[in-house]
Amino acid sequence: MFDFLSDYDDPSLLGAFWVTVQLTVFSAIGSLIWGTLLAAMRVSPVPLMRGFGTAYVNIVRNIPLTVIIVFTSLGLADIFGVTMGAPDDFKLKYFRLAVLGLVAYTAAFVCEAIRSGINTVPVGQAEAARAIGLSFSQVLRLVVLPQAFRSVIGPLANVLIALTKNTTVAATIGVAEAALLMKEMIENEAQTLLIGAVFAFGFVVLTLPTGLFLGWLSKRLAVKR
């Protein structure tokens, strides 16, 4: 019943899920960095940065991810000639474009999660930090963000799980991850339900432990107030 699964080697079943994991990890790191910067902008004292952060979040999180990912391929790559350092290697080029799109999209959600964490830190702490002469970036780095991060591990886990599943959109620009292999199998095997179940199971295997681990971590690290 499952013997067709081993007929595929470009990508193989494990290879395809490995690409999914790579997409998730690179996009998670990228969007954590970019999202933190955006959150910092949104709480900064400079009106221009606040405006940019607000505009970015409100525009990007309201565009469907498919549109963003397809734009990286049809817009950035085809029209503007962005090659992401790999003009002659389509696999690498489209992988990097997909990561770029996922980072741009997910960062908006990471930013909002972190901003909500910043709001949990009592204002008095930031005021006290200002009073002893710390600069804005020092207040953020030394006092506010460490506490903010600890309180938003739960929401960030949600974003990470959503990101894991969102990587399937990369199949629309031909990144050889799980959803692309699923399309190939459905095309060949005429076993839609079974194939769908296999891939759904694969994603549960990826996301369930992530969710459990981060849930445990968020309890352990929660700021006791």
Place this chain on the structure above:
Amino acid sequence: MKLRKVSAAAATALVLALTATACGGDDGGDSNGSGSGGGDKIKIGIKYDQPGLGLKEPDGSFSGFDVDVATYVAKELGYEPNQIEWVETKSADRENALSRGDVKMIAATYSITDERKQKVDFAGPYLLAHQDLLVKKDSDITKATDLNDKKLCSVTGSTSAQNVKNDFAPKAQLSERGGYSECLSALQSGAVDALTTDDSILAGYAAQDQYKGQFKLAGLKLSNENYGIGVKKGDSATLDKINKALEKMVSDGSWDKAVKENFGPANYKNEPAPKIGQIVQ
């Protein structure tokens, strides 16, 4: 007190909404039932997005070779064109649509393969297509071995894309995209060198008004695709009737006419009409 009023109103609204949806569901079920039971309409599955084969025009009409074949077959089965209800069957839905009985038959670039034959029965084949390349007018690609250092484009997960990766040109750069139109824009801008899939589909695209004269078929016969009409497994009465209709379509010349009309302007040399049951491997 105020809160209670609001929640009562909300509950009423919710109940109304639920009954409304329930009614909607019932209606849908009823019309489906009479549609297939009464026999005054026939549902045929086609593709909506493939120029030259099965295309839904902006005005809601349908055109293409698959559509012409299905219309002819339906006529032989006793249904006038206005009794046909076209249903979109994407590649992944085709087997399920037949086994559930959503459609009576499917003519949607449906290649006859052994895996699919386990799930559905095929009438025909009614067209022998080959995987080919669509290239710019001035391209120098003439044989399959030219492909290995080229940039190709095809649709994500399609048989054609898999053939490139596994057989013809494992070293070629393959960009897999959501649809053929996305590949065409890349081909136009020079981001890829060739678009590859069945020649019948390519001919349909090249014959579209906005692309006329820009592209040509390379004429490589990279694979054999035997298009058949899918029917529900075990429905041998319909199968026989469809096969007879297809034979008649070839013998009275309607088949040739349909090929010329749909694939004409793209340097497409079609194969002669295949015999029923003759599958070219």
